[in-house]
Amino acid sequence: MTTVAVLMGGWSPEREVSLVSGKACAEGLRDGGHTVIEYDVKRDLRALVDFLRPAGGGGPDVVFNAMHGKYGEDGCIQGVLEILAVPYTHSGVLASAIAMDKPMARHVFTSIGIRVALGKVVERRSLASGDPMPRPYVVKPIDQGSSVGVHIVREGDNLSVVEAAEAQFGERVLIEQFVPGRELTVAIMADKAVAVTELRPRTRFYDYEAKYTDGVTEHLVPAPIPAEVYEKAKEWALMAHQALGCTGLTRADLRWDDSKPGTDGLVVLELNTQPGMTPLSLAPEQAKWAGISWSQLMTWMVEHARRPS
Incomplete structure (x- = not known):
């Protein structure tokens, strides 16, 4: 029987989401017959090392x-x-x-x-x-997830408010041209694209609230989009996964300007x-659609x- 340590929490702005993900994953692992130990990671490296490799032996077989x-x-x-030679889920260093x-990933893509x-x-x-x-454009922290700190600057918006909000994330920000149209996402399991989901948030855009508040965003899987756009989204998601050297489960987020012909508006x-593993998360939803249960x-x-090694 495999003993799995679920690491969750941490101290990033996504701590609360991580705790929800961790609890859900631990439940799924137990349902799958694994012995599970939940661990809320704090800023204490010695405590973490002692947990993973206790002096008397008997640490977890795998870290989730x-x-x-x-x-x-x-x-x-x-x-x-x-360093500790502990097997772990998802991608490597x-x-x-x-x-x-984000800027480095853009260069690779x-x-x-x-x-x-x-x-x-x-x-x-x-x-x-x-x-x-020119407006509209998007302001993003260069190294945050879950749409934390993301702002769409539109006509009439106060730029000084955006600048002040970004101060907590560092001295540099990524500016991207806003792509109108539709929000898409693709989960990758190993070397296979699972599906394409279209997201229709009832808020102004697919922000942190839209991702983690029940009923705020409609998920359409498979996405009701032309076949060539559907296949190109899957192709690019897999290419991105492979180009970065990812392993396990990943999820690519895309936008599609449906006013342009064919796949010209896809980015x-x-x-x-x-990717998130909460009850509202997209990768598990696509896996379920493909016939793969939570456990x-x-x-x-x-x-x-x-x-x-």
Whole structure:
């Protein structure tokens, strides 16, 4: 019987989401017949090491990483697990670090022919001097997930308010041209695209609230879009996953401007190496649509854990 340690919590802005993900994953793992230990990660490396590799032996066989955000999905916790030679779910150090660094991930995507929204990195304080590109455009922290700190700047919006809100995330921000149209997402399991979901938020855009509040966003799977757009979204999601060297489960987020012909309006926004695993999350929903139950998905992820040498 496999003993699985579910790491959750952490101290990023996504802590609460991580706790929900972790609890749900632990339940699914128990339903799948695994022995599960839940661990709320604090900023105490010694305590974490003692938990994973106790002096008397008997630590977990596998770590299920349910942490989100900085330090949980940017290669940091992955590095600790590599040093301790503890198998763990999701992607490794390099893939996690590049995917979390949005500007770097954009460079990788464009180098292999994946279209991204027109964008650039600017100093946050430069926003006080005026718009870096014509409105509407999107302002994002360069290394956060779950749409934390994302703002769409439209006509009439106060730019100084946006600049002040971004201050907690660092000195640089990513500016991207806003792509109108439809929100799409694709889950990847190993080397296979599962499906395409269209997201129809009832808020102004698919922000943190829309992702984690029940009833705020309609999920349509499979997405009711033309076959060529559907297949291109799956193709680019898989290309992004492979180009970054990801393993296990990932999810790519895309926008499609349906006013343009064919796939001309399709762009990849980012790749999530540790997609949400809450009851409202998209990757588990796609797996369910494909006939994979919650406990089966959890077991699959443990079976496909990375094995540090």
